[in-house]
Every structure is written in structure tokens, then in C-alpha cells.
Amino acid sequence: xxxxxxxxxxxxxxxxxxxxxxxxxxxxxxxxxxxxxxxxxxxxxxxxxxxxxxxxxxxxxxxxxxxxxxxxxxxxxxxxxxxxxxxxxxxxxxxxxxxxxxxxxxxxxxxxxxxxxxxxxxxxxxxxxxxxxxxxxxxxxxxxxxxxxxxxxxxxxxxxxxxxxxxxxxxxxxxxxxxxxxxxxxxxxxxxxxxxxxxxxxxxxxxxxxxxxxxxxxxxxxxxxxxxxxxxxx
Amino acid sequence: xxxxxxxxxxxxxxxxxxxxxxxxxxxxxxxxxxxxxxxxxxxxxxxxxxxxxxxxxxxxxxxxxxxxxxxxxxxxxxxxxxxxxxxxxxxxxxxxxxxxxxxxxxxxxxxxxxxxxxxxxxxxxxxxxxxxxxxxxxxxxxxxxxxxxxxxxxxxxxxxxxxxxxxxxxxxxxxxxxxxxxxxxxxxxxxxxxxxxxxxxxxxxxxxxxxxxxxxxxxxxxxxxxxxxxxxxxxxxxxxxxxxxxxxxxxxxxxxxxxxxxxxxxxxxxxxxxxxxxxxxxxxxxxxxxxxxxxxxxxxxxxxxxxxxxxxxxxxxxxxxxxxxxxxxxxxxxxxxxxxxxxxxxxxxxxxxxxxxxxxxxxxxxxxxxxxxxxxxxxxxxxxxxxxxxxxxxxxxxxxxxxxxxxxxxxxxxxxxxxxxxxxxxxxxxxxxxxxxxxxxxxxxxxxxxxxxxxxxxxxxxxxxxxxxxxxxxxxxxxxxxxxxxxxxxxxxxxxxxx
Numbered sequence: 001x002x003x004x005x006x007x008x009x010x011x012x013x014x015x016x017x018x019x020x021x022x023x024x025x026x027x028x029x030x031x032x033x034x035x036x037x038x039x040x041x042x043x044x045x046x047x048x049x050x051x052x053x054x055x056x057x058x059x060x061x062x063x064x065x066x067x068x069x070x071x072x073x074x075x076x077x078x079x080x081x082x083x084x085x086x087x088x089x090x091x092x093x094x095x096x097x098x099x100x101x102x103x104x105x106x107x108x109x110x111x112x113x114x115x116x117x118x119x120x121x122x123x124x125x126x127x128x129x130x131x132x133x134x135x136x137x138x139x140x141x142x143x144x145x146x147x148x149x150x151x152x153x154x155x156x157x158x159x160x161x162x163x164x165x166x167x168x169x170x171x172x173x174x175x176x177x178x179x180x181x182x183x184x185x186x187x188x189x190x191x192x193x194x195x196x197x198x199x200x201x202x203x204x205x206x207x208x209x210x211x212x213x214x215x216x217x218x219x220x221x222x223x224x225x226x227x228x229x230x231x232x233x234x
Numbered sequence: 235x236x237x238x239x240x241x242x243x244x245x246x247x248x249x250x251x252x253x254x255x256x257x258x259x260x261x262x263x264x265x266x267x268x269x270x271x272x273x274x275x276x277x278x279x280x281x282x283x284x285x286x287x288x289x290x291x292x293x294x295x296x297x298x299x300x301x302x303x304x305x306x307x308x309x310x311x312x313x314x315x316x317x318x319x320x321x322x323x324x325x326x327x328x329x330x331x332x333x334x335x336x337x338x339x340x341x342x343x344x345x346x347x348x349x350x351x352x353x354x355x356x357x358x359x360x361x362x363x364x365x366x367x368x369x370x371x372x373x374x375x376x377x378x379x380x381x382x383x384x385x386x387x388x389x390x391x392x393x394x395x396x397x398x399x400x401x402x403x404x405x406x407x408x409x410x411x412x413x414x415x416x417x418x419x420x421x422x423x424x425x426x427x428x429x430x431x432x433x434x435x436x437x438x439x440x441x442x443x444x445x446x447x448x449x450x451x452x453x454x455x456x457x458x459x460x461x462x463x464x465x466x467x468x469x470x471x472x473x474x475x476x477x478x479x480x481x482x483x484x485x486x487x488x489x490x491x492x493x494x495x496x497x498x499x500x501x502x503x504x505x506x507x508x509x510x511x512x513x514x515x516x517x518x519x520x521x522x523x524x525x526x527x528x529x530x531x532x533x534x535x536x537x538x539x540x541x542x543x544x545x546x547x548x549x550x551x552x553x554x555x556x557x558x559x560x561x562x563x564x565x566x567x568x569x570x571x572x573x574x575x576x577x578x579x580x581x582x583x584x585x586x587x588x589x590x591x592x593x594x595x596x597x598x599x600x601x602x603x604x605x606x607x608x609x610x611x612x613x614x615x616x617x618x619x620x621x622x623x624x625x626x627x628x629x630x631x632x633x634x635x636x637x638x639x640x641x642x643x644x645x646x647x648x649x650x651x652x653x654x655x656x657x658x659x660x661x662x663x664x665x666x667x668x669x670x671x672x673x674x675x676x677x678x679x680x681x682x683x684x685x686x687x688x689x690x691x692x693x694x695x696x697x698x699x700x701x702x703x704x705x706x707x708x709x710x711x712x713x714x715x716x717x718x719x720x721x722x723x724x725x726x727x728x729x730x731x732x733x
Contacts, residue, residue: 005693172287173286173287173697174286174287175285175286175287175299175300175319178318178319178322178689179318179319179322179689179694180287180297180319180322180323180326181695182695204695205695205696206695
């Protein structure tokens with residue numbers, strides 16, 4: 001429900017630029033936006049719980065080593081938006097019934113289990129729901145491919161290929177898993193491997209062909225294949 | 235009114251770049267079928283770095299499916315693992331007929347089984363002969379029976395091969411057609427054969443045959459893979475005796491294989507280095523050049539379904555000495571060959587006879603090429619194969635395709651796709667085997683349903699077709715008939731324009 005089959009979005013910010021984005025993000029509707037919001041709150045809530053469990057465990061470990069916990073008297077509150085204030089808030093949460101429950105949970109799990117599980121939970125909560133891959137074509141400059149990262153924490157992986165390095169752009173077919181798929185390929189001069197555009201999503205033939213036509217048109221201003229066809233006809 | 239055209243998938247483990255008879259058969263047949271307006275793709279496994287989708291000339295598309303190879307380029311039988319990819323290919327190429335080649339190719343057997351499950355018509359071409367006695371043959375025969383009990387039609391390359399297949403797989407003989415191999419005449423021209431342009435200049439005196447003097451060297455050519463079943467042991471035994479009996483002769487042997495070492499030992503023990511030349515493995519396009527260096531072609535094979543190579547040799551103008559096994563006696567007319575029993579003494583004697591006849595100038599080898607060209611052509615093979623496709627797809631009626639049955643069998647020979655009918659056919663295969671095969675088919679069917687749900691049909695891209703050739707008229711049967719018919723069709727066209 002949160003994702004669709006890969007679909008194409010074309011953006012033309014200027015006459016010499018075109019951006020082809022293939023995304024699994026469905027068109028935004030109100031229920032969908034509400035659902036997104038709900039999902040966001042759920043993620044924040046779950047991350048917070050995990051954080052508190054880890055903190056409770058840390059407090060227990062610290063006290064077992066005999067280190068005196070830093071105590072703040074209620075009268076002298078540390079200033080707002082400081083590390084001490086956050087620690088103070090966390091400590092006060094430990095005394096609430098919810099905090100005690102979390103502390104009991106934290107104490108019952110062994111440390112070698114707790115740390116990897118917490119890391120896995122953080123990773124799972126930071127995963128993106130939809131994937132997005134795009135190809136930006138700048139006439140006279142080159143093309144730039146970009147892939148959305150798998151988590152919200154990383155930034156998009158981009159790669160720029162200048163025009164003079166592009167030998168060809170074409171559509172090919174290959175085996176992938178139990179399927180034969182169409183894919184768009186940029187051949188880069190001096191490199192052994194070709195660059196596959198939209199490598200993760202591998203959209204359907206119709207999308208790939210549209211992008212291919214568009215890229216050729218934009219990069220070669222129509223003198224790419226048309227001129228060759230005309231030459232053949234002559 | 236055009237003929238019906240089909241989308242055909244040829245499936246076999248054996249395909250180029252590996253050289254061989256099955257491989258070139260598939261290629262030539264496919265390219266002639268494309269010329270007749272069909273769409274043909276080839277599905278095979280990967281060879282070294284040759285994976286993925288490739289195009290050969292004439293728009294022939296080849297899928298090299300990545301698989302594990304076990305023995306002599308045959309893949310490991312993974313009964314169901316090939317199904318998802320086959321289904322994907324068949325859907326995206328909109329295949330109607332799956333045509334498998336080679337009874338040793340497990341890829342072909344699997345494809346036929348799965349194709350039937352998917353509701354496609356299937357044809358099987360058998361290229362080889364098998365015994366009935368040893369364990370491997372029994373196993374292969376059982377497997378063949380399993381596959382062929384549900385195939386729509388089978389094709390064999392010779393009548394001997396048909397007999398063999400019918401017995402092995404207990405088939406209805408009417409469901410097996412015989413369509414021989416062919417050769418590309420232009421690629422196998424004799425040494426001094428005039429090219430087309432020279433021929434067209436006008437009448438010339440017929441060239442007299444080149445007579446061999448008593449001291450001219452006669453060259454005997456052997457081109458075969460050096461395996462046991464190709465009779466390399468016979469060759470090893472016969473060569474020293476032949477060379478002893480006939481002083482001005484020499485051998486050229488091309489091909490490689492495990493028996494090559496025996497031949498080399500024989501050459502060294504008898505000190506025949508200057509009279510026997512071993513070329514090692516050669517490429518298919520060089521075969522003609524090697525053949526034209528010789529006068530006699532020796533073919534000592536122990537088993538052979540058809541033996542394309544002897545047709546090629548005769549086409550190059552060589553006199554053929556061959557063993558009388560399998561389908562070989564059907565292949566060439568008697569004036570082009572000397573037959574021998576597959577034993578050492580007889581091969582020596584037959585080769586001796588051939589050498590004497592050559593020296594006496596009794597054999598007009600210069601006429602062989604034109605005769606062979608008339609007998610074997612790929613367009614003819616394609617046309618006959620197309621008739622089989624017409625028959626199984628119901629384009630021509632069952633009575634017309636199978637003819638009148640004299641044995642009194644009244645049931646229909648059209649294989650329907652209902653699972654229960656398929657199970658009935660498989661159940662008759664044997665007490666244990668029948669049940670096992672039924673189980674296999676049921677699992678295959680369930681797997682098919684799972685795939686339909688897992689990879690829905692509508693999510694699979696449909697391929698673009700290579701621009702199809704306009705189907706040639708049926709009159710292309712042979713050049714003799716073609717000319718007047720073409721004239722008549724053009725006159726009809728003119729008549730229509732006049733109106």
C-alpha cells in the first residue's frame with residue numbers, strides 16, 4: 001500500500017535539462033499522507049523506547065562498577081538545551097513506573113544480545129519505505145545518475161558522467177534472478193564495466209524506452225539516431 | 235492469404251560456440267524458419283563467458299541461460315529450477331511452440347515438460363541412436379519415454395533413428411516424422427568448382443575428370459571428434475594396415491578428443507609421422523578446406539543417427555568410405571560410397587577397394603556436389619518442419635497430417651492439455667515409473683500455479699519482435715516449381731490492378 005510498481009516522473013527545469021525519476025512512491029493523497037505521519041510518529045516512538053532501554057542498562061552497568069551517579073538537586077536545574085539537562089530528564093524518567101518497567105526489561109536481557117538487537121532496531125527504523133532512482137541529463141555537460149540510499153541517515157549516491165566520456169546509451173536485456181529484464185546502460189569510455197541506470201528498480205520496458213528516447217534527444221539534440229536514419233535512407 | 239506463422243523456441247543444451255551436428259542443425263533450421271516468416275528464438279545454457287541474450291544474424295535471438303555444466307556440455311538435470319526462467323522467456327517472447335533437440339540434453343527434456351504444463355505445443359527432434367542394454371541407456375530410455383509420452387510430435391533425422399526412438403520410447407510410429415539434416419551447399423564446394431558467375435558465362439565443354447596417375451598420392455581425410463563412439467579405435471587399428479598395403483597414400487585427421495592420444499601412439503610406434511597428419515580440432519568453417527585436400531573420406535563411426543559430415547564430404551567431391559551403421563546407409567546413394575562392416579578387416583578392405591577405384595578413375599567425384607545439392611537443402615527441411623508445426627497446431631486437419639491409419643486406431647492424436655489426460659498418458663509408462671512421473675507432473679503443475687501467483691503474467695514485459703520477413707510463398711519448394719508459380723501469382727496481381 002505504501003509503495004507502487006516503479007513509475008516514471010519527468011521534470012524539465014530548463015529546455016536543456018531533463019530529470020527522469022523512477023520511484024516506487026505512490027501519488028500523494030490525504031489518507032496516504034496521514035498514514036505517513038502515523039508511521040513517522042511510530043518510528044520516533046519506537047526509537048525513543050530503544051534509546052531509553054539502552055540508557056537504563058547503562059545506568060545499571062555504571063552503578064555495578066561502583067561509580068557514583070551524578071545527582072542533581074531539584075532546586076538547581078541545569079540550563080535548558082544542555083547535555084546535563086538531557087541526562088537529568090533521563091534520570092527523572094527512570095523513577096517513573098514506565099522507566100522502572102524499561103529498567104526491568106533492560107536488566108533481564110544479556111548485554112551481548114541487547115546491543116546487537118538495539119542496533120538492528122535502529123537500522124530497521126531508519127530504513128526508507130520507497131526507493132527512488134533518477135537520471136539527470138544536462139545537454140552539453142553530461143548525465144548524472146543518483147540512487148536513493150536505503151536508510152534516512154545516508155545521503156544519495158550520485159555519479160556524474162561527462163558527455164565526452166559517454167560512448168553510447170542503449171537498452172539491453174539480461175538475466176536477473178529468474179527473470180529476463182530490460183535495462184538502460186551508459187557505456188563510459190575507458191571503463192571496463194558499463195553503468196546501469198536505475199540498477200535497483202529495473203523498471204519495465206516502456207519506462208526504459210521513454211527514458212532512452214528522452215536522453216538521446218536531450219544529449220544529442222536529435223542528431224543521434226535520426227541523422228543516421230536519414231543517412232541510411234539517402 | 236498468408237500461411238500461419240508461429241513463435242518458436244528451440245531448446246537444447248547444444249549450441250554454438252560448441253561445434254557439432256546438432257548445433258548447426260538448430261542454427262540452419264532456425265534461420266530458414268525465420269526466412270519463412272516465423273519468429274524463432276533459441277534457449278541454451280551458458281558457454282564460458284557467453285551468458286545472457288545475444289542476437290545472431292537474421293535476427294535470431296539466443297538466450298544463454300546461466301547453468302551448471304557437467305559432462306560434454308550437458309547440463310545438470312535440475313528438474314524444476316529451469317521452470318521460472320523458461321516461463322518468463324516464453325511469456326515475454328509469446329512463444330507458441332517449444333521445439334527441443336537432442337535426447338541427451340536435459341534442458342530440452344525439462345523445457346518440454348514445463349511447456350506442456352504451460353499449455354504450449356511441443357516438438358522433439360532426436361539426433362542420436364541409443365542401445366537398449368547398458369544401464370545408462372536404460373535410464374535415458376526411461377527418461378525419454380517419460381518426456382515423449384506427452385510430446386505433440388517427434389522428428390527424427392533418419393528412418394533408422396525413427397525406428398530406434400519408437401522402440402525406445404514406445405511411441406505411436408505415426409507421431410514420429412523423419413526429416414533429415416541438410417548441408418549448405420555453398421560452403422562445401424569442391425576445390426575447382428566454378429563459382430556462380432563463371433558458370434553463367436555460357437556453355438563450356440564439360441570438364442573431363444582429373445585422372446590420378448599410378449604414383450600420385452591419394453589423401454584420405456578423417457574429420458570427427460575422437461571419441462569411442464566415433465570409431466577412433468577402429469581407425470587406430472586400420473591406419474597402419476592401409477598405409478602398408480597402399481604405398482602412395484596418406485591420412486589427414488582433424489578433430490580432438492580423449493582418443494587422440496591412442497592415435498599419436500600408433501603414429502609413433504609405426505613411424506608414420508610423414509604419412510599421417512594430425513590437425514587437432516578445427517573450426518567448422520575450415521572443414522571444407524581440409525576436405526578438399528583429400529580424395530577419400532573415411533568415416534569409421536560405430537553409431538550415427540544421420541552423419542551430416544559424410545554429406546559434407548560428398549558435397550566437397552570426396553568419395554566416402556563408411557561403416558554400415560545406424561542411419562548412414564540411408565544418407566548417400568550407393569555410387570558415392572563404399573560400405574564396410576564396423577570391424578578392422580572390413581574397413582581395410584573397403585578402403586583398399588576405394589583407393590583402387592579412385593586410381594582406376596571409375597568414380598566421377600566431380601559430379602557429387604551438384605547431386606548432393608539437389609538432395610539436401612535446409613529450406614526443404616524448414617518447409618517440412620513447418621508442416622509438422624501446422625499439424626500439431628491444428629492448422630491442417632488431423633486426417634491430412636497423419637493420413638489414414640491402417641492399424642485401426644481411432645483415438646485422436648492431438649494431445650490436449652487437461653491435467654487428467656496428461657496424467658493418464660504418464661501413468662502408462664510403467665508400474666513404478668508411471669507413478670513417479672505422475673508425481674513429477676503434479677508437482678510441476680503446482681509449481682506452475684505458484685509461479686503464476688509469485689510472478690504474475692502481467693508484470694512480465696513483452697518483447698519487441700525483430701522485424702519479420704514477409705512469409706515466402708509455399709512455392710519455394712524447389713527452384714523447378716517456383717518459377718512458373720511466381721509468374722502466375724504476379725499475373726494475378728496484375729489482373730487485380732486492372733480491375
